[in-house]
Amino acid sequence: MKRRDFLAHGSALTLFTAMGGVRLLHADSPDQAALTSADAVLSIDTHGKVVFVSPYTEMGQGSFTAAAMMMADELDTDLASMELRHHDGMVVLTDPTFDGRFNGGGSGGSQSVASGWVGIRDIGAAARTALIETAAARWGVNAAECDTAQDCVVHEPSQRKLKYAELVAAAARRPLPDQPRYLPASRYRYIGKPQRRADTTHILTGQASYAMDGKVEGMLYASIERCPFVNGAPVAFDRDQALAVPGVIDVFRLEPGEFEIRAKCSIAVVARDTWSALQGRKALRAQWQANQPMYADEGEFWAAMEQGLHSDAVNAEHTVGDFAAVDTRQLTEVAHIYRMGYQNQTPMEPIAMTAHHRGDVLELWVGTQYPSSYRERIAEITGLRQEKIIVHNTIMGGSFGRRFVRDGLTESILIAQRVKHPVKLVWTREDDLQNGQYRNASIMNMRAWLGPDQQVHRWYQKSVQTHPQDPQRVSDLASGMSDQPYTFKAARYEILGVPGNVNLGPMRSPPHPAKLFPTVCFIDELAHRMGVDPIDLHIRLVGQPRDIPQGEWLSSYGNTDNTSTYIEVAQAVRRLSHWDEPLPTGSGKGFAMGYIFGTHVGMVVEVAWRDDMISIEKVWCAVNCGREVNPDVARQQVEGGAIYGLSSAMGEVITTIGGEVQQSNFHNYPIMRFAQAPEIVVEFIKSDERPSGLGEPVTPPAYPALANAVFAASGKRIREIPLNRHITFAPMRSFS
Amino acid sequence: MIVFTLNGKVVELDLDAQMPLLWALRDHLNLTGAKYGCGGGFCGACTVHVAGQATRACQLPLQAVHGQEVTTIEAFGTDGSHPVQQAWAEVNVAQCGYCQTGQVMSAIALLQAHPQPTDAQIAQAMNGNLCRCGTYPRVLKAIRLAAKV
Numbered sequence: 001m002k003r004r005d006f007l008a009h010g011s012a013l014t015l016f017t018a019m020g021g022v023r024l025l026h027a028d029s030p031d032q033a034a035l036t037s038a039d040a041v042l043s044i045d046t047h048g049k050v051v052f053v054s055p056y057t058e059m060g061q062g063s064f065t066a067a068a069m070m071m072a073d074e075l076d077t078d079l080a081s082m083e084l085r086h087h088d089g090m091v092v093l094t095d096p097t098f099d100g101r102f103n104g105g106g107s108g109g110s111q112s113v114a115s116g117w118v119g120i121r122d123i124g125a126a127a128r129t130a131l132i133e134t135a136a137a138r139w140g141v142n143a144a145e146c147d148t149a150q151d152c153v154v155h156e157p158s159q160r161k162l163k164y165a166e167l168v169a170a171a172a173r174r175p176l177p178d179q180p181r182y183l184p185a186s187r188y189r190y191i192g193k194p195q196r197r198a199d200t201t202h203i204l205t206g207q208a209s210y211a212m213d214g215k216v217e218g219m220l221y222a223s224i225e226r227c228p229f230v231n232g233a234p235v236a237f238d239r240d241q242a243l244a245v246p247g248v249i250d251v252f253r254l255e256p257g258e259f260e261i262r263a264k265c266s267i268a269v270v271a272r273d274t275w276s277a278l279q280g281r282k283a284l285r286a287q288w289q290a291n292q293p294m295y296a297d298e299g300e301f302w303a304a305m306e307q308g309l310h311s312d313a314v315n316a317e318h319t320v321g322d323f324a325a326v327d328t329r330q331l332t333e334v335a336h337i338y339r340m341g342y343q344n345q346t347p348m349e350p351i352a353m354t355a356h357h358r359g360d361v362l363e364l365w366v367g368t369q370y371p372s373s374y375r376e377r378i379a380e381i382t383g384l385r386q387e388k389i390i391v392h393n394t395i396m397g398g399s400f401g402r403r404f405v406r407d408g409l410t411e412s413i414l415i416a417q418r419v420k421h422p423v424k425l426v427w428t429r430e431d432d433l434q435n436g437q438y439r440n441a442s443i444m445n446m447r448a449w450l451g452p453d454q455q456v457h458r459w460y461q462k463s464v465q466t467h468p469q470d471p472q473r474v475s476d477l478a479s480g481m482s483d484q485p486y487t488f489k490a491a492r493y494e495i496l497g498v499p500g501n502v503n504l505g506p507m508r509s510p511p512h513p514a515k516l517f518p519t520v521c522f523i524d525e526l527a528h529r530m531g532v533d534p535i536d537l538h539i540r541l542v543g544q545p546r547d548i549p550q551g552e553w554l555s556s557y558g559n560t561d562n563t564s565t566y567i568e569v570a571q572a573v574r575r576l577s578h579w580d581e582p583l584p585t586g587s588g589k590g591f592a593m594g595y596i597f598g599t600h601v602g603m604v605v606e607v608a609w610r611d612d613m614i615s616i617e618k619v620w621c622a623v624n625c626g627r628e629v630n631p632d633v634a635r636q637q638v639e640g641g642a643i644y645g646l647s648s649a650m651g652e653v654i655t656t657i658g659g660e661v662q663q664s665n666f667h668n669y670p671i672m673r674f675a676q677a678p679e680i681v682v683e684f685i686k687s688d689e690r691p692s693g694l695g696e697p698v699t700p701p702a703y704p705a706l707a708n709a710v711f712a713a714s715g716k717r718i719r720e721i722p723l724n725r726h727i728t729f730a731p732m733r734s735f736s
Numbered sequence: 737m738i739v740f741t742l743n744g745k746v747v748e749l750d751l752d753a754q755m756p757l758l759w760a761l762r763d764h765l766n767l768t769g770a771k772y773g774c775g776g777g778f779c780g781a782c783t784v785h786v787a788g789q790a791t792r793a794c795q796l797p798l799q800a801v802h803g804q805e806v807t808t809i810e811a812f813g814t815d816g817s818h819p820v821q822q823a824w825a826e827v828n829v830a831q832c833g834y835c836q837t838g839q840v841m842s843a844i845a846l847l848q849a850h851p852q853p854t855d856a857q858i859a860q861a862m863n864g865n866l867c868r869c870g871t872y873p874r875v876l877k878a879i880r881l882a883a884k885v
Contacts, residue, residue, distance in 0.1 A: 060832025206769020
């Protein structure tokens with residue numbers, strides 16, 4: 001909703017947030033300069049209509065509904081009557097207790113509900129308190145004697161009552177309260193009680209409009225033929241043949257490299273429909289200049305990774321105790337190397353967006369995790385001021401990090417600058433798999449020195465991860481290396497970034513799989529070697545309960561990382577999964593635990609080993625995410641997060657030859673199918689702590705839990721993701 | 737000219753006979769309930785019914801649709817009242833929702849053929865519909881629920 005829409009209803013109580021931080025302002029604020037970059041987040045009009053613009057975008061994680069629940073409770077209004085809108089990058093809500101990484105209205109890092117718990121409730125409480133104070137002033141009573149009762153302010157002693165609708169005009173002329181009054185948790189009507197997702201009927205009837213579905217009057221369609229490798233250029237392409245395809249309207253080169261680091265040079269085909277654009281692409285028969293890839297093939301790539309692993313080179317390190325002084329002569333050293341290939345987010349909706357550049361205004365229809373960052377890129381390319389950029393942010397057909405980045409946006413805006421019609425850019429599945437922003441590849445050296453006393457006397461791990469040598473990013477990669485829960489008297493953690501051969505981007509829960517897979521699997525290996533139960537060994541290595549200081553990335557995700565919570569989720573999942581009961585021959589269980597984006601997860605995976613094939617039969621998860629805001633949607637995130645991680649661990653990998661990605665569609669980038677999906681049992685640890693993240697935390701433990709289960713069932717210890725390099729997964733689990 | 741019945745009405749299209757039904761529905765007939773997910777028949781997001789059979793619209797050139805009866809999710813109305821949609825809402829299946837129309841179309845076709853399917857039959861019928869959000873366990877529950885009604 002635009003500021004002018006609200007201003008048109010001048011008597012409404014409207015709260016704005018301004019870019020760059022939390023600013024609650026009235027429509028008639030004297031600070032008009034601040035308002036030019038502000039947008040309304042909440043408005044209550046003189047009919048009592050409440051409009052709430054969710055500061056977080058919806059990609060399947062349910063935060064749109066959770067945000068509305070938090071607002072409805074704190075404002076003390078009816079959830080069903082509230083009008084909900086997606087924000088367009090101008091609503092910028094920042095939780096001051098967060099570290100600011102997602103300042104600017106991004107939705108990522110599992111922080112929508114976690115930070116909205118503060119930010120959204122602040123706004124609701126500010127509005128509710130303003131209405132209470134307005135009513136108290138009108139009645140001439142002390143505001144402390146007043147309260148609210150769904151859309152009304154009440155003064156119990158005098159039995160008086162005023163509807164919000166009757167108060168908003170006066171409230172809009174008063175200063176906002178300094179001290180918002182929060183509703184006691186005991187009076188929540190929505191938080192903690194299952195609410196159906198706001199968009200369910202639209203989704204199930206096909207009315208929900210994703211960016212791929214966008215239709216604008218006079219719209220054309222574009223598809224892009226890209227150079228298969230970074231930094232290449234076309235030697236030749238047949239523009240005339242492409243233009244001769246019926247329906248093709250324009251064919252031209254795109255140079256996104258000016259705005260996008262490591263962008264691929266490309267040729268855009270604009271046509272009257274998607275099919276014609278795709279046919280035009282085929283007719284291009286583009287030839288690209290010879291490539292000099294960083295690595296000729298997978299062999300060269302992994303050799304470089306191993307060289308980094310065994311070299312002394314380090315970008316970040318952390319030492320505990322006197323590592324060098326440990327006398328290792330009486331100790332047994334156990335050492336293993338683990339590796340993980342590149343992976344792709346693969347949301348079901350490939351990238352699509354519609355842009356219309358009308359000279360002085362640019363209008364964009366898109367689903368993005370980061371609308372404000374999209375606005376910045378649009379301004380950078382077009383030179384337009386923010387108020388001349390209109391972003392219609394739609395729900396997303398999944399994202400998992402993919403729609404955080406702007407590669408498709410840059411292309412779309414460049415096309416819109418040339419074509420004076422609205423143009424929908426459609427990426428094919430092949431485009432997305434081959435021109436992705438992938439989860440980085442990594443290789444880890446794990447070493448432990450065991451004594452005759454069955455204790456770990458020294459611990460070492462080095463992780464080499466593909467990354468441009470950017471210190472900030474290396475620190476991101478390193479987070480979670482040194483702040484893990486296990487206590488060692490002497491330990492050394494090292495991390496090294498090496499250049500990769502493909503582009504990198506966020507994929508559900510970076511960088512945690514690269515930490516949990518080697519660490520948790522290695523502890524499992526040590527347990528089997530020592531003849532002790534893996535869960536017992538994890539708990540023993542955690543040691544005495546203590547608070548763990550978190551790295552920058554994790555410092556502000558709500559509940560504290562106290563190690564007793566690890567033990568709590570480990571013991572809960574042990575009980576839930578009947579871990580200690582005997583299993584039928586050929587079955588095996590694997591355990592993992594982790595602390596990701598403020599949430600502790602304990603997981604057990606059970607697999608069956610039949611006919612030389614593994615099937616994943618059942619998964620149990622014990623989760624402590626603080627207070628559950630929308631319990632059944634929270635459960636969905638646990639189920640979906642587990643399946644995403646299991647799928648990634650089983651068979652997902654991106655490989656290159658000559659710098660070109662080899663995978664193209666779901667036949668050679670297989671994601672988990674229905675018949676392979678296990679039954680999932682979820683238990684939340686009851687908590688009144690503020691909520692923490694859930695969109696991502698359950699994905700990383702699935703990697704090691706599955707690998708450990710495969711070992712328990714088959715005796716095969718696999719130290720590489722994807723696991724199907726070494727073992728076959730059955731196409732179907734057991735169904736009755 | 738391609739002529740076929742779409743959601744009970746006769747449609748005439750003057751388009752490339754090789755164009756897959758999916759793109760004709762989406763770009764020319766304003767029906768976007770069938771989704772583009774892969775274009776290769778791997779994911780099922782584009783599932784429609786042709787003569788009552790669950791069919792991948794991205795794999796069906798218009799010439800093969802000529803004279804056929806095509807049903808899309810839009811045929812089942814906007815209120816979500818079909819028993820399968822009701823079961824889906826009851827079980828809270830959808831996450832991002834992009835694949836869900838295809839899932840629902842496959843489930844409707846399954847229940848027409850097998851009103852009381854076994855879990856194994858459900859797994860077989862739904863295996864062509866990918867869901868990256870991992871809603872499979874709830875799809876199973878929703879189909880079991882719909883089969884009881």
